[in-house]
Amino acid sequence: MTDAIEDLAVLRERSDVLLQQVTGAQDRVRPVQAADTSGQVTVRLDADGRLESVQVGFTWDRTLGAADLPAAVLEAVAQARIQQVEQYGEAIRAIEDEPAPRARPARTDTPLLDAFRERIEVRGGGTDAARELTEEILTDARSGLDEANRLLDEHADRRFRARSTSGHVTATALGNGDVESIELDTSWVPRAHPANLGREITEAMLAAAQQARREGLSAVLQATKLADIARLAVGSTTTPEGDQR
Secondary structure, X not given: OHHHHHHHHHHHHHHHHHHHHHHHHHHOOOOEEEEOOOOOEEEEEOOOOOXXXXXXXXXXXXXXXXXXXHHHHHHHHHHHHHHHHHHXXXXXXXXXXXXXXXXXXXXOOOHHHHHHHHXXXXXXXXXXXXXXXXXXXXXHHHHHHHHHHHHHHHHOOOEEEEEOOOOOEEEEEEOOOOEEEEEEOOOOHHHOOHHHHHHHHHHHHHHHHHHHHHHOHHHHHOOOHHHHHHHHHHOOOOOOOOOOO
């Protein structure tokens, strides 16, 4: 039992060091701006990879048709994401060259540990009670993984559609919040001001992504047994909102 506890302690320390390094790399990622091949559509993502804005150039219709705009927007988004992936890769390489951080002390005041101790005491204490309870927790975790995998299969094909305020643009997002497609009112596009084009495309994309975060896979997973265990472990009772990446 002692060897197992020591192994768990070593694993926790290694995991904490890796977590600090990954978090440090994420903190070094900055907002990015990228354009499509034509240079007429520009998008900006914040440091977390969420869409901030879409801008359409004043001379866009000299090089693009109305039917080309959706693809141009998605191409610009893809280019921006590539830039952020490159930033993250550079940050990881820089961190690997730096001294590894020290593992932070393990918390001893989480609700999970308190509940663990209480349940052991109720069972009379001792090694056998701790082993039985550990097996039960592992069983719950396996059950939670099965539940999460089932939900992944059930929600793999879900799509979330949303429209801009004026209804001229419709965007469809995947369950993770990534926008998959954009539809434009082709009768409106030729007479729309470029600034309004960008604004309404931005509105529709943000609305679709928000709906996916609210009703999509990440939100559903927060209600699983596995998520309950994770929240108990860190002492959190809140449900975080998913990211659009």
